Amino acid sequence: MIYLDNAATTRVFDSAVIAAEKAMRDEFYNPNTTYKSGVKVRDSIENSRKYIAEKIGAYSDELVFTSCATESNNWVFNCGIKNKKGNIVISAGEHSSVYESAMQLKSRGCDIRIAPLDKNGGIDETRIYDLVDDNTALLSVIHVSNETGVINPIKRIAENIRKLSPKTLIHSDGVQGFIKTGDSLHNLGIDYYSASAHKIGAPKGIGLLYIKRGLGIAPYICGGGQERGLRSGTQNTPYIAAFAAAVEQFDKLADGNRMHNLRNDICDYFVSNGCKIIGDTNNSGYIICVCIPNAKAEIVQNLAHDSGVIVGKGAACSGSKRGNRVLSAIGLSDKEIECCVRISLFADTERDDAMNAVKIILDSANKIRSNHVG
Amino acid sequence: MSDNNVILIRFGELYLKGKNKNYFENMLKDNIRKKLKDIDCKLYFGRGRYVVKEYSAELETVIIEKLQQVFGIHSVSVARRCGYDFGEITALAVEMSPNNGTFRVSAHRSYKKYPMDSMQINRALGEKLLELKPKLSVDLHAPDYILHVDVREDGDVYLYDSTLRCAGGMPYGTSSNGLLLLSGGIDSPVAGYMLAKRGMSITALHFHSYPYTSEAAKDKAIQLARILENYCPNIRLMCVSLTEIQETIHKKCKPNYMITLVRRFMMRIAERVARNNGCGCIINGESLGQVASQTLESITVTNAVVSMPVFRPLIGMDKDEIITIAEKIGTFKTSIEPYEDCCTVFLPEFPLIKPTLEKVEEQESFIKNYADLIDKAIENIETVSISQTV
Numbered sequence: 001m002i003y004l005d006n007a008a009t010t011r012v013f014d015s016a017v018i019a020a021e022k023a024m025r026d027e028f029y030n031p032n033t034t035y036k037s038g039v040k041v042r043d044s045i046e047n048s049r050k051y052i053a054e055k056i057g058a059y060s061d062e063l064v065f066t067s068c069a070t071e072s073n074n075w076v077f078n079c080g081i082k083n084k085k086g087n088i089v090i091s092a093g094e095h096s097s098v099y100e101s102a103m104q105l106k107s108r109g110c111d112i113r114i115a116p117l118d119k120n121g122g123i124d125e126t127r128i129y130d131l132v133d134d135n136t137a138l139l140s141v142i143h144v145s146n147e148t149g150v151i152n153p154i155k156r157i158a159e160n161i162r163k164l165s166p167k168t169l170i171h172s173d174g175v176q177g178f179i180k181t182g183d184s185l186h187n188l189g190i191d192y193y194s195a196s197a198h199k200i201g202a203p204k205g206i207g208l209l210y211i212k213r214g215l216g217i218a219p220y221i222c223g224g225g226q227e228r229g230l231r232s233g234t235q236n237t238p239y240i241a242a243f244a245a246a247v248e249q250f251d252k253l254a255d256g257n258r259m260h261n262l263r264n265d266i267c268d269y270f271v272s273n274g275c276k277i278i279g280d281t282n283n284s285g286y287i288i289c290v291c292i293p294n295a296k297a298e299i300v301q302n303l304a305h306d307s308g309v310i311v312g313k314g315a316a317c318s319g320s321k322r323g324n325r326v327l328s329a330i331g332l333s334d335k336e337i338e339c340c341v342r343i344s345l346f347a348d349t350e351r352d353d354a355m356n357a358v359k360i361i362l363d364s365a366n367k368i369r370s371n372h373v374g
Numbered sequence: 375m376s377d378n379n380v381i382l383i384r385f386g387e388l389y390l391k392g393k394n395k396n397y398f399e400n401m402l403k404d405n406i407r408k409k410l411k412d413i414d415c416k417l418y419f420g421r422g423r424y425v426v427k428e429y430s431a432e433l434e435t436v437i438i439e440k441l442q443q444v445f446g447i448h449s450v451s452v453a454r455r456c457g458y459d460f461g462e463i464t465a466l467a468v469e470m471s472p473n474n475g476t477f478r479v480s481a482h483r484s485y486k487k488y489p490m491d492s493m494q495i496n497r498a499l500g501e502k503l504l505e506l507k508p509k510l511s512v513d514l515h516a517p518d519y520i521l522h523v524d525v526r527e528d529g530d531v532y533l534y535d536s537t538l539r540c541a542g543g544m545p546y547g548t549s550s551n552g553l554l555l556l557s558g559g560i561d562s563p564v565a566g567y568m569l570a571k572r573g574m575s576i577t578a579l580h581f582h583s584y585p586y587t588s589e590a591a592k593d594k595a596i597q598l599a600r601i602l603e604n605y606c607p608n609i610r611l612m613c614v615s616l617t618e619i620q621e622t623i624h625k626k627c628k629p630n631y632m633i634t635l636v637r638r639f640m641m642r643i644a645e646r647v648a649r650n651n652g653c654g655c656i657i658n659g660e661s662l663g664q665v666a667s668q669t670l671e672s673i674t675v676t677n678a679v680v681s682m683p684v685f686r687p688l689i690g691m692d693k694d695e696i697i698t699i700a701e702k703i704g705t706f707k708t709s710i711e712p713y714e715d716c717c718t719v720f721l722p723e724f725p726l727i728k729p730t731l732e733k734v735e736e737q738e739s740f741i742k743n744y745a746d747l748i749d750k751a752i753e754n755i756e757t758v759s760i761s762q763t764v
Contacts, residue, residue, distance in 0.1 A: 302585030
C-alpha cells in the first residue's frame with residue numbers, strides 16, 4: 001500500500017515506537033514524584049522538551065505539552081486572549097479547531113473578523129491589515145494550510161501587525177508547518193504556535209503549544225499543576241519521548257529540496273493530464289490539492305484504495321461534513337470541491353512510489369469518467 | 375439504598391390476550407431473562423407483575439435502562455419491599471414519604487385474603503402518616519406525593535412513589551419475521567423499531583454501491599444495526615452491492631428513471647432475500663411525499679414488483695415526529711453523519727415524481743440481463759457481524 005495521506009496522520013517511526021516502549025516498560029514512574037526514579041523520568045521529559053525546542057528555535061520553557069494541536073488551539077482561544085473586549089481576526093483558511101473556537105467566542109458576543117483567502121489559497125494579506133486595529137486582541141493565521149499546503153507569510157504578517165497594533169497577540173496553527181518548513185519560532189515573531197506530533201511520525205495523543213517567554217496564560221486544564229502549572233494531568237511520558245524521537249528522525253530524513261522537486265513533478269504530471277492544482281504558489285512540499293475534473297474525490301479515493309494507494313480528500317477531520325469551508329473560501333465551486341483530492345507526502349516518501357500512485361489516481365479517475373459518473 | 379429495593383415490571387397489551395396469553399408471556403419472560411443475563415439479580419414472575427430482586431443498588435439505573443428496551447413492558451417502578459405486618463408497612467411509609475406538603479395513599483390489594491381491603495389500607499396508613507408527620511396534609515385529587523401500596527401474594531408488600539414508562543408494544547419475537555431495508559438515514563432504523571415494537575423479529579438488509587459509496591457509509595449501517603440490537607436481540611445485517619446494477623441502469627436507461635429503477639431492483643432483491651431468510655414481509659422507512667421516490671405514484675411502481683406485504687410504519691409521519699423517535703432510540707446522531715448512500719449516487723438532477731408503470735417497464739426492457747444482475751447481487755450478499763468485539 002502506498003500511503004499518501006500523511007497530512008491526516010503518519011506512520012509512527014520505529015525510533016519513536018522504541019522510545020515510547022522504553023518509557024512504558026522501564027521509565028514508567030510518575031515524573032512528578034520526588035524519588036530518584038521519578039526524577040529521572042522528569043529529566044527525560046525536560047530533555048525531550050529541550051531537544052524539540054532547539055530544533056524549532058524556541059526556549060524549552062516556552063513549550064507546553066498538550067494532548068494535540070486541537071487542545072492547543074482551544075487553549076489559546078479560551079485562555080490566551082488578554083484584551084477580553086477586543087476583536088479577533090482569523091483567516092478563512094483555518095482548521096476547524098481554530099474556526100470553531102472563534103465561532104464559540106462569537107456566540108458569546110465577541111467580534112470575530114475573518115480575513116478572506118486569495119485564489120491560490122493563501123491569506124489575503126492586505127485584508128488582514130484592514131481588519132486588524134488597535135482593539136484587536138488576537139490574530140490567528142494558519143502556518144501551512146492543511147487543505148492546500150499553501151504557506152502563509154507568518155513572519156511578514158507578524159512584523160506588520162506589530163507596527164499596526166503592538167498589543168495584538170499573534171497565534172499560528174502550525175500543525176502542517178511544524179519542523180517541515182524549517183522555520184525558527186523566534187524568527188517568526190509570534191506569541192503562540194500549536195503543533196501536533198502525529199503529523200511527523202509520532203503517535204496520536206501528543207502535541208504542544210509554544211507560548212512566547214514572558215506571556216502569562218491561564219491554564220485550560222486545571223488540577224495537579226503539572227507543566228509548570230500550565231497544563232495539569234500527569235504528563236504523557238511515553239509519547240513525549242516518542243515526540244522527541246520523531247522530531248529527530250524527521251529532521252534526519254527531511255530534504256526540503258527533494259520534496260519540492262517531487263511535488264513539482266507530481267503537479268506537472270497532473271496538469272499535463274488536464275487537472276488543476278489548488279494553491280500553486282509558495283507551497284509546502286508536503287501537500288498537493290488537485291482538482292481532477294469530472295471524477296468525484298470520494299470515488300477516486302475508494303478505487304485508488306482498492307489499487308493500493310491511499311489518498312485524502314479534504315481534511316480528514318472534516319470528512320464527515322459535507323462541503324469544504326476552506327476550499328469554498330478560495331472560490332471553488334461545489335462541483336470542483338467534490339473533485340479535489342489531497343495528496344500528502346512524508347519525509348520518507350519514495351519518488352517511484354509517489355509517481356506510481358499518481359498514475360493509479362489518474363487511472364481511477366479515468367475509470368469513473370468512462371462510466372460517466374463523477 | 376436498602377437491600378429491600380425491587381423493580382416492579384408491568385406489562386402492557388398482553389392482558390388483552392386470551393388463550394394464547396401464555397405464549398406471549400413466556401416470550402416476554404424469556405426476553406427479560408436474556409436482557410438481564412449479565413446482571414446479578416433474581417427475577418420473579420408473578421401473576422400480572424414481574425419483579426427484579428436482589429440486585430446491588432448501583433446497578434438499578436442499568437437494569438431500568440435495559441428493561442426500557444424490552445418490548446411488551448409497559449412501565450416499571452422502583453419499590454421498597456416489606457411483609458404483611460401493618461406496623462412494618464407503616465414504618466416503611468414513614469421512611470419514604472416527605473415531611474410536608476400534600477399526599478395521598480393509593481393501595482392495591484391483589485392478595486384478596488389480606489385482612490384489610492384497599493380503602494382500609496388507604497385510610498389507616500393515611501391516618502398514621504398524618505399523626506407522625508403533622509406538616510403533611512391530604513389531597514386526594516392533586517397531591518404533591520402519591521404513595522402506592524401494592525399487596526401481593528407470597529407475603530410481599532411493595533411501596534413506591536413513581537412509575538417510569540417503558541417501550542410498550544408486544545414481546546419481541548411474537549409477530550413473525552420481517553426484512554428491514556436499512557439505508558443509513560434517519561427513517562429506516564425508526565421503521566425497524568416500530569415493527570419490532572409490535573413483536574416482529576428483524577433482519578436488516580443494506581444496499582451499498584462501493585466504490586461510489588464509501589466504507590464509512592456501510593459502517594454507518596452496521597452502527598445503526600448495533601443500536602437497533604438493543605431492541606431487536608440477534609438482529610442480522612446483510613449487505614448487497616448495487617454497483618453493477620446502478621452502472622447498468624446508468625448506461626442503458628434515461629437518467630431521471632435511475633431512482634425508480636434502482637428501487638424496483640431493491641424490492642425484487644429484498645423479496646428474494648426475505649423468502650430465503652424466513653421473513654414474511656418487507657419493512658421500509660417511506661413517508662408519503664417526503665422525497666420523489668415516496669410519492670404514491672413512485673410507491674405504486676416500486677411496490678408492483680413484489681407480492682409479499684410491504685410495511686411502511688412511517689407513511690403518515692412528519693419528519694420531526696420521526697426524528698423524535700430516532701433521538702429516543704439513539705439512532706439519530708449516527709443517522710445524520712452525512713456519508714453518501716446508494717440513493718445519492720448517480721442522482722439525476724430531476725428525478726421522476728410521478729412515474730408510470732408502463733414507462734418504467736419500457737426502461738427496464740433495455741436491461742437485457744435483468745435477472746442475472748439480481749442473481750449476482752444475491753450471490754454476493756455479505757452477512758455482517760453485528761456483535762461488538764473488543
